Amino acid sequence: MSNNQLEGKIALITGGRGGIGRGICERFSTEGATVYAADLAKGEGEMPSRVQYESLDVTSESNVHSLMAKIESEQGKLDIVVNTAAIEIEKTIEDTSLQEWNNIFSINVTGTFLVSKYAIPLLRKADGGSIVNFGSYDGFIADPGLSAYCATKGAIHALTKAMACDYGPEGIRVNAICPGYIDTPMLQSFFGESGDIESLKEEVRNIHPIRRYGTPKDIAGLVAWLSGSEAGYATGQLWVLDGGLSAQAQQMRL
Amino acid sequence: MKNNENKVALVTGGAKGIGRAVVERFREEGMTVLACGRSARPADLDKAIDWHCVDVANLEAVEALRDAIKKKYDQLDVLVNNAGIQIEKTVLDSTDEDWDLLMGVNAKGVFYCCRSFMPLMIANGGGSIINIGSISARAADPEMALYNASKAFVHGLTRSIAVDHGKQGIRCNAICPGWILTGLADAAFELASDPVAAKKDALARHYIGRFGQPRDVANMALWLASDDASYATGQMFTVDGGLTAASPVNPGLF
Numbered sequence: 001m002s003n004n005q006l007e008g009k010i011a012l013i014t015g016g017r018g019g020i021g022r023g024i025c026e027r028f029s030t031e032g033a034t035v036y037a038a039d040l041a042k043g044e045g046e047m048p049s050r051v052q053y054e055s056l057d058v059t060s061e062s063n064v065h066s067l068m069a070k071i072e073s074e075q076g077k078l079d080i081v082v083n084t085a086a087i088e089i090e091k092t093i094e095d096t097s098l099q100e101w102n103n104i105f106s107i108n109v110t111g112t113f114l115v116s117k118y119a120i121p122l123l124r125k126a127d128g129g130s131i132v133n134f135g136s137y138d139g140f141i142a143d144p145g146l147s148a149y150c151a152t153k154g155a156i157h158a159l160t161k162a163m164a165c166d167y168g169p170e171g172i173r174v175n176a177i178c179p180g181y182i183d184t185p186m187l188q189s190f191f192g193e194s195g196d197i198e199s200l201k202e203e204v205r206n207i208h209p210i211r212r213y214g215t216p217k218d219i220a221g222l223v224a225w226l227s228g229s230e231a232g233y234a235t236g237q238l239w240v241l242d243g244g245l246s247a248q249a250q251q252m253r254l
Numbered sequence: 255m256k257n258n259e260n261k262v263a264l265v266t267g268g269a270k271g272i273g274r275a276v277v278e279r280f281r282e283e284g285m286t287v288l289a290c291g292r293s294a295r296p297a298d299l300d301k302a303i304d305w306h307c308v309d310v311a312n313l314e315a316v317e318a319l320r321d322a323i324k325k326k327y328d329q330l331d332v333l334v335n336n337a338g339i340q341i342e343k344t345v346l347d348s349t350d351e352d353w354d355l356l357m358g359v360n361a362k363g364v365f366y367c368c369r370s371f372m373p374l375m376i377a378n379g380g381g382s383i384i385n386i387g388s389i390s391a392r393a394a395d396p397e398m399a400l401y402n403a404s405k406a407f408v409h410g411l412t413r414s415i416a417v418d419h420g421k422q423g424i425r426c427n428a429i430c431p432g433w434i435l436t437g438l439a440d441a442a443f444e445l446a447s448d449p450v451a452a453k454k455d456a457l458a459r460h461y462i463g464r465f466g467q468p469r470d471v472a473n474m475a476l477w478l479a480s481d482d483a484s485y486a487t488g489q490m491f492t493v494d495g496g497l498t499a500a501s502p503v504n505p506g507l508f
């Protein structure tokens with residue numbers, strides 16, 4: 001794909017310092033976009049060119065509000081929103097406290113709601129805005145011991161379609177990407193005691209039709225496409241990107 | 255509305271496995287049951303079952319069976335399209351003969367039976383068609399290309415019949431069994447490098463804690479055949495002990 005597809009575009013990426021968020025920032029930078037990478041903390045490492053860190057807690061309405069005001073005063077518009085900010089808790093519902101439940105919903109679901117809600121007026125000022133939400137493979141089928149997370153991702157799938165219906169008439173497109181297993185800190189935490197990605201590679205090779213894990217780069221490629229003009233007719237869809245995993249029936253390990 | 259005792263049912267591929275379990279379950283409920291298969295009447299089949307030696311891929315044989323049912327019962331309430339075969343090959347390895355054989359039974363056979371028997375059902379106010387689909391129609395089993403595709407055909411035909419003939423009193427649904435433990439599955443475990451480990455792993459993927467039995471599918475078929483299911487049509491019902499609800503990437507099992 002040619003570079004500079006997103007030349008002149010203003011993009012906001014929440015969770016922009018996370019595993020997938022960083023991959024998206026890098027790709028957007030090479031595509032010529034001006035990027036606001038919003039996250040709880042800046043963390044380690046350099047920012048790519050034209051990528052600016054912004055401190056943001058997506059659960060805070062006032063935080064979201066002031067970030068939008070800042071983008072408006074600096075740019076006067078917003079073309080692209082990518083909602084990646086999320087957390088995962090590895091528990092069954094019995095082990096999940098109400099507080100934990102409310103917390104994960106406030107980040108994964110309410111966060112996507114708040115950021116999108118306050119971005120819409122700015123997206124209207126752009127020539128055809130795009131929102132990309134983060135659902136998950138887990139929004140369709142479950143990982144054991146991950147109930148609240150799976151539920152938040154199912155909510156994102158439904159929210160994505162609803163937003164696409166409501167804002168399609170104004171030329172604002174809304175899609176969700178549903179990644180399978182992507183090599184990031186979040187996945188590492190899910191694997192926990194079972195080992196690291198290196199040691200599990202053999203198993204993973206055997207399970208995925210494409211014979212490897214996904215990378216943030218893989219996801220960033222789809223985000224870039226969905227956010228660009230080539231995808232001008234794509235809206236309201238759930239884009240599964242999982243190395244073919246969900247195309248394959250479970251196999252007996254003989 | 256009709257009690258099960260007053261129903262006449264035909265089960266294709268009724269000699270063994272899932273088909274046989276459906277035959278027996280229907281019989282226990284007092285239905286009049288006809289069964290057919292390519293082979294001669296199984297020696298241990300209940301005397302009350304009306305057995306016919308019929309290959310569903312052979313239109314003449316199917317139509318002769320229809321004439322016989324019309325003459326003897328002048329009624330058919332339930333049709334279970336269970337007869338099916340599988341060929342373990344990729345597209346590149348599949349021959350024309352493989353296509354004719356597999357599609358002849360799994361696709362054409364279902365079409366022949368639906369087309370031949372539906373008029374008899376409609377003439378009596380309608381009936382229930384139960385096709386045996388598969389979870390492999392939704393997510394592929396490797397090296398089972400034609401089989402997977404034939405089951406996707408069954409799902410598509412199921413919806414079409416429900417849509418086209420609902421107004422004539424026909425309900426049409428499909429059951430998607432997961433791994434049902436027949437003789438075949440045990441043989442597969444025996445072939446594994448470590449049969450005990452293979453069986454343990456397979457069992458762990460069934461969240462209900464056991465493998466499926468032909469009777470599990472038969473119980474679903476009975477419900478679909480009964481008037482309790484009078485609002486159920488055009489659907490694929492999965493009975494798989496939870497297998498497809500969960501991701502195959504389960505680090506706890508690595």
Ligand SMILES: NC(=O)c1ccc[n+]([C@@H]2O[C@H](COP(=O)([O-])OP(=O)(O)OC[C@H]3O[C@@H](n4cnc5c(N)ncnc54)[C@H](O)[C@@H]3O)[C@@H](O)[C@H]2O)c1
Pocket residue numbers: 014015016017018019020021038039040041056057058059083084085086087107111134135136137138178179180181182183184185186187
């Ligand atoms: N990694 C995978 O395999 C995978 C699979 C399916 C879906 N996803 C989804 O992709 C997205 C990105 O995941 P990742 O793997 O990069 O995870 P990650 O943990 O590396 O990154 C998530 C980022 O979100 C930020 N965040 C958390 N709470 C926040 C808040 N209140 N306000 C602002 N930012 C906050 C974190 O600081 C972190 O930088 C998530 O929505 C995740 O659910 C990931």
